[in-house]
Amino acid sequence: MSLKDRVERCLGDYATAFVECRGDLCVEVPVEDVLKVIASLKDELGFDFLSDLFGVDNSVLFEKKAKAAKKKKKAEDEALPGDDVPPPPRFEVNYLLLSLERNERLQVKIRVPEDKPEVDSVTGIWKAATWPEREVYDMYGIKFKGHPDLRRLLMWDEFPAYPLRKDYPLEGQGEERHLSYTTTES
Amino acid sequence: MAQQCPNIPEVGDFVTINIGPSHPAMHGTLRVIAQTDGETILKADPEIGYLHRGVEKLGENLTYHQFIPLTDRLNYCSAITNNVSYEMAVEKLMGLEVPEKAQLIRMIMMELTRISDHIVCIGILGVDLGAFTPYFYLFIQREEIYEIFEWFNGSRLTTTFGRIGGVEADLPEDFEQRWEELKPNLRKAIDETDRLFTHNRIWMDRTIGTTAISPEDALNWGFTGPCLRAAGVKRDLRKDEPYGMYDKVNFEVPTGKHGDVFDRYIVRMIEMEESIKIIDQAFQMYKEMAPDAPLRAKVPKIIKPPEGEVYHAIESPNGELGFFVKSDGSDKPYRIKIRPPCYMIYQAFPELVQGEMIADLIACLSSLNIIAGELDR
Amino acid sequence: MEDWGIAIIKVVFIWVWTLLCATVMTWVERRGAGMIQDRLGPNRAGPFGLFQPLADGIKLFTKEDIVPANARKILFSLGPILFAIPAFSAYAVIPFGDKIVVGGKEILLQVADVNVGFLYVVAIGSMAVYGIVVGGWGSNNKYSILGGLRSTAQMISYEVPWGLALLAAVLVYGTFSLRQIALAQQGTFLGFLPNWGIFKQPLGFILFIVAAYAEANRVPFDLPEAESEIVAGYHTEYGSMRLGLYLFGEYVNLYTLSALMVTFYFGAWHLPYLDMSKFLGPISYGIASFIVFFLKVAFFLWLFVWVRWTVPRFRYDQLMNLGWKSLIPLALLNLFITALCIQITA
Structure with missing residues (x-):
């Protein structure tokens, strides 16, 4: 049985979409059910290793797609007002799972809306998620509920923005100029 | 002390010492805030980010080829592996078939990198435990390896090796001569290190049982590479998910039993020997190739992979080094995520060193081979 | 008056000599390291880099003398002095040769032939720890304090086996005077061996040399200044000639300890047979x-x-274990056996 079938059987309705790219299988699940899904993938399908966890900001991609769709629509000159589909949630969080026994990799994807950037933490299942979750929080501002120590990881604690979001400029916003230095007095 | 770690309350007679970011034993810019009771560590909190350069953000604003030089700066002790790992991810995204000759050249270079990386790790581990001499024995040979890199790539440390779809140049003609000269010296240096360290009573006392980790914990923490193998899990991507031509060469994957500093050291020592064997076999295969065999797949001048996302991992000297590349169809990657091996390993650091002594903290750090460049990206 | 003159000449001679040796020792150490490690070492200043210590000395003297803002200034200045003085004065009772006859006058090659020379050496040797502790404490730096504390524990622990090993030797020779001990090693032992302390006290010598390395804070017992763990230990904050005093004191200590080894165990100035x-x-x-x-x-x-x-460094607890659980029992055993043998043969 192929991996896709097994995942489909294991997850049932939780799996909302499957994408396959060059042999990499990616399954999309609802954001609320991520803990359940990951636990059952670990217990039933033997995905016992968290290879990586990271976020992606899809805002630019969606904009581009929406623009392209609009252009296409204009070209077709079809007047369908009020048919603008709300874009899908801005962020995604990806979990790269690995089954050591079967040597299979699976990407689990959840989409996280910008107005409610909250995901259940998987640190209870894998300690390996500790820093990657902190990094996603640091870089995208997605909060992980139940994380034991959700602080910024790479940027300093007072850093005001989320640098890997697509609307953050590459050259920064001069935050380093406002760094507060603490000095010790004798 | 300028900053207190929020995790560590200042209580009682305990002393909070701040090790790093500039400290002789902190390789690169690592910082550990440790709360100690005398010499015993009650709590250690590693703080990272001092070498954060935003490589992933930069990658989103560069073309696919322009990103290769940035990958040199990740793990600067094994730049070639980083280059190849990234190139392989992009090739996978584009569905490119890399010519065999290019794959062999990559393999030879990657194994040379593995040796030089392990040399750094073992040499520095020795220095941190107070034994200076093997460091020099090994580093003289590393210098020779870097000579080969320089003469092949034009640079020693930041190699920018390979191109997407293959390699840029063939191995120079006198590679065989150079390698045959290097090999015995390398073996001798490894052997001398082995004789100075492995059965040395002080070395054994210092390393055996220090910061040991069980295989279950190691997997839970996301360990890969020599540190995972030292814990007894036989996993090597070269064997388990063979890429390139690794399925055509014979080599052993060494494993340890206890996951302590000593096992990590031994695993690395054996891996160097195995790498020498791999290079020999790969070079043999290389010699059987036609001299005018292609070195690069047909790649367009401007690389525009189709929309999609792939993850490709290879066995870097430190462990699983993966690149996740997401393309939106343009000439710049939409998102590049690097999965550095020591990033996952280093997060287990507080658990590893808890209850050990300050000297063990240093030994543990060097045996894990934490490279700030790939840790912070 | 004449005796005073000779005494002063002897003091100045041995002082200059040990200083010179300590200086050359820094060169030997670095060139030796180069030799062992398959590299060159300092070879630019003068022939074979022999003037390198001179250059280092000039550098140390001319560097700015910095006292950290939060340091305790008195203790900080006192530390190197407290370390250097015992180091230089310990050699006073150790002979550096037999005797020389000039103009019908017999001159002993020793500053002072004290009849309790052994006690003097042990007492002065244990003073060095104050310099380290005071310096480490006065620096007001956590690494320095750690280094100072390590050093205290280490030196106090290893003085016990050190003293006990020497005590067994004293039992053998039956005198506290180092000159008498040296003189007693003439001739042969058991008919075929040189009459050296090492053959009468083999275990004692091993204990002594191990403890001596710990006393001198040398690898594998260089924990007080383990550069990869606690930066530079007790002299992290020191610079200029204050640091120079610490380093010099260390090499002078090495000279003293080596001279003690030779006096006690290797027949002083006697050649075998x-x-x-x-x-x-x-x-x-x-x-x-x-x-x-x-x-x-x-x-x-x-x-x-x-x-x-050649060897790596011990860890703190291993060092303590070695000192208290191995060396001291062995030293006591050695003392006991020596006493027993003397009792039987007497």
Whole structure:
């Protein structure tokens, strides 16, 4: 049985979409059910290793797609007002799972809306998620509920923005100029 | 002390010492805030980010080829592996078939990198435990390896090796001569290190049982590479998910039993020997190739992979080094995520060193081979 | 008055000599490291880099003398002095040759032949720890304090086996005077061995040399200044000549310890199976005894270098275990056996 079938059987309705790219299988699940899904993938399908966890900001991609769709629509000159589909949630969080026994990799994807950037933490299942979750929080501002120590990881604690979001400029916003230095007095 | 770690309350007679970011034993810019009771560590909190350069953000604003030089700066002790790992991810995204000759050249270079990386790790581990001499024995040979890199790539440390779809140049003609000269010296240096360290009573006392980790914990923490193998899990991507031509060469994957500093050291020592064997076999295969065999797949001048996302991992000297590349169809990657091996390993650091002594903290750090460049990206 | 003059000449001579040796020792250590490690070492200043210590000295003297803002200034200045003075004064009772006859006057090659020379050496040797602790404490730096504390624990622990090992030797020779001990090692032992302390006290010598390495804070016992753990230990905050005093004091200590090893265990200025005084004139004998003694010392100095570049460092608890659980019981055993043997043969 192929991996896709097994995942489909294991997850049932939780799996909302499957994408396959060059042999990499990616399954999309609802954001609320991520803990359940990951636990059952670990217990039933033997995905016992968290290879990586990271976020992606899809805002630019969606904009581009929406623009392209609009252009296409204009070209077709079809007047369908009020048919603008709300874009899908801005962020995604990806979990790269690995089954050591079967040597299979699976990407689990959840989409996280910008107005409610909250995901259940998987640190209870894998300690390996500790820093990657902190990094996603640091870089995208997605909060992980139940994380034991959700602080910024790479940027300093007072850093005001989320640098890997697509609307953050590459050259920064001069935050380093406002760094507060603490000095010790004798 | 300028900053207190929020995790560590200042209580009682305990002393909070701040090790790093500039400290002789902190390789690169690592910082550990440790709360100690005398010499015993009650709590250690590693703080990272001092070498954060935003490589992933930069990658989103560069073309696919322009990103290769940035990958040199990740793990600067094994730049070639980083280059190849990234190139392989992009090739996978584009569905490119890399010519065999290019794959062999990559393999030879990657194994040379593995040796030089392990040399750094073992040499520095020795220095941190107070034994200076093997460091020099090994580093003289590393210098020779870097000579080969320089003469092949034009640079020693930041190699920018390979191109997407293959390699840029063939191995120079006198590679065989150079390698045959290097090999015995390398073996001798490894052997001398082995004789100075492995059965040395002080070395054994210092390393055996220090910061040991069980295989279950190691997997839970996301360990890969020599540190995972030292814990007894036989996993090597070269064997388990063979890429390139690794399925055509014979080599052993060494494993340890206890996951302590000593096992990590031994695993690395054996891996160097195995790498020498791999290079020999790969070079043999290389010699059987036609001299005018292609070195690069047909790649367009401007690389525009189709929309999609792939993850490709290879066995870097430190462990699983993966690149996740997401393309939106343009000439710049939409998102590049690097999965550095020591990033996952280093997060287990507080658990590893808890209850050990300050000297063990240093030994543990060097045996894990934490490279700030790939840790912070 | 004449005796005073000779005494002053002897003091100045041995002071200059040990200083010179300590200076050259820094060069030997670095060139030796280069030799062992397959590299060159300092070779630019003068022939074979021999003027390198001079250059280092000039550098240390001319560097800015910095006292950290939060340091306790008095203790900070006191530390190096407290370390250097015992180091220089310990050599006073150790001979550096037999005797030389000039103008019909017999001059002992020793600053002072104290009849409790052994006690003096042990007492002065244990003073060095104050310099380290005071310096480490006065620096007001956590690494310095850690280094100072490590050093205290280490030196106090290893003084016990050190003293006990020497005590067994004292039992053998039946005297506290180092000159008498040296003189007692003439001739042969059991008919075929040189009459040296090492053959009477083999275990004692091993204990002594191990403890001596710990006393001198040398690898594998260089925990107080373990650069990869606590930066530079007690002298992290020191610079300029204050640091110079610490480093010099250390090398002078090495010289003293090597001289003690030679005096107690390696027959002082005696050559095996050969009595130099029988065929050498009074002056040449004096010089020869000095040279023989120095060559033996030089060997042990080289041994310090050799060991330093060969073995790793102990961990703190292992160091304590070795000291208290292995060396001290062994030293007591050694003392007991020695006493027993003397009782039986007496």
